[in-house]
Amino acid sequence: MLKELLEIYLVFFKMGSVTFGGGYAMLPILRREIVERRGWLDEEKVMDFFAVSQCLPGIIASNVSVFIGYQRRKTPGAIAAALGVVTPSIIIITLIAALMQNFQNEPMVQHAFKAISICVCALILQAVISMWKKGVKDWVGIGLFAVVFALSVFTRVSPVWLVVVSALIGIAVKKAEEK
């Protein structure tokens, strides 16, 4: 049992340390490790987990890991997978953040990060555009987008409320359409 949990931990440790960016970046590595090399699950099951993980709160990568860990060894497996996938981040980011504190006043570092910050802005703008294409389908969607955008720019209302109320509005509109 312990040996298996350690194996789950290590598989997801590896996954965390080779994933760059967000959830989908993980998919090819996941397929190779879980489906091809270990035969823990078939491809369809992995795709199902990915699809459902996007519909749940939290980081997609950790959701997928917990699904697979649970499938292997119930709750202890789920915890081992979650801890495995975050450990590389904790180690690497801690080291880099510590380095940043020492070097951030160097002019070269400042010039580099100024340009990088402009690039980051362009990258997340692109992310918003692809989210818009996937998620905003009709006038209700456009209206929700506009209201949430305006409220977050001009007021200090918490994103928690905007998320909860929008979900409820979505349900109410769809329920009304049913009738």
Added chain:
Amino acid sequence: MIYLHLAWEFLQIGLFAVGGGMATLPFLQRLGERTGWFNEKFITDMIAISESTPGPIGINMATYVGYNTAGILGGVVATLAEILPSVIIVVLVSKSLERFSESKYVAYTFYGLRPAVTGLIAAAVLAVFRAAVLNTALFRQTGAFSDLISLKYILFFAVIFAAIRKFKKSPILYIAISAVVGIVMKF
């Protein structure tokens, strides 16, 4: 106590940020405004580092904020707190996966949620744009519009955005190119 405070904040982010790592960004921005733990410049550094190092971006951002707020233990606490809701929810859903994925209420919820999350992140982009591309800090001091708008920054933004849309390469490549451009052109 700072660790408890961090844990509480990141538990909420893990519970309410739906749609992956980037969806935590608006929550982190609001957290910085409310607590004064970090500012807009910190946010762009955080995204840049989290995108260009191994590990899922949402988890990297949690560790980065936690470390800078309360040291090594802070990074560990923030990260674990952020994934705790995910562990609990996924374990519960695993027990009844079929019923969950076929439930029409899940689809209904997402009908309203997706546009809202897009709106939240779009607002985050605007805040990042003000901090990164426009020179709002200098503008507030001098009040001169020529200080607000830097042609160099806006031009670079337009070029890099066009490149991202056209070539669809890994973000790491664009970040690396930007670092070089920034050093050579003294941004």
